[in-house]
Amino acid sequence: MTVELLNSTGNVMATTTTDAQGAYKFQNLEAGDYKVRVVKDGALADLVQTEDPDGTADNTSGVYTLKLEDPIHENINFGYVSNNTIEGSVYRDDSRNGSQNGNEPGYTGVTVQLLDKDGTVISTVTTDANGHYSFSNLPDGDYSIKVVKDGALTDTEQTEDPDGTKDNASEKDHSERGHPEEVRCELRLRSGLLDRR
Secondary structure, three states: OEEEEOOOOOOOEEEEEEEOOOEEEEEEOOOEEEEEEEOOHHHHHHHHHHHHEOOOOEEOOEEEEEEOEOOOOEOEOOOOOOOEEEEEOEOOOOOOOOOOOOOOOOOOOOOOEEEOOOEEEEEEOOOOOOOOOEEEEEEEOOOOOOEOHHHOOOOOOOOOOOOOOOOOOOOEEEOOEEEEEOOOOOOEEEEEEOOOO
């Protein structure tokens, strides 16, 4: 990944690339004010920023001042994660055909759980007024979904299930942009270092 060093007026003073661990370094700098900016292209282009040194999630740090008595600034880190989403609906299948048609209403307030590859619940949401649920900004990995059958669902019969088993749970699902596909990358730029020495 490309990382740029900017001066106090925003001009690019130097450019480097991250190593295999995502680390980067700018060394032998003169005293002065600097910012660090990550070029969000290539593998980063479609990812969501999760960490920014100044908290703004704009791919650019705040200002760091290098001087004789303070010559090094470390851990100027930027984090990124795939914008993976798993979403769906819990609905009343009036037609009993196993798919949501036309005006078949959703169930509001149903608890839906997201489970990791080991079956551990890692997030819980409730369905909205239309029966829709969504788990977004997920790291790459294998997930499954479980609908908690209580409340309005207690005495209902399940007619649709993503894996066909009608057990209120899906098999492992791979999430990428709301589609059941495999996802693979979580990137983090780390160990940023500005060094005046």
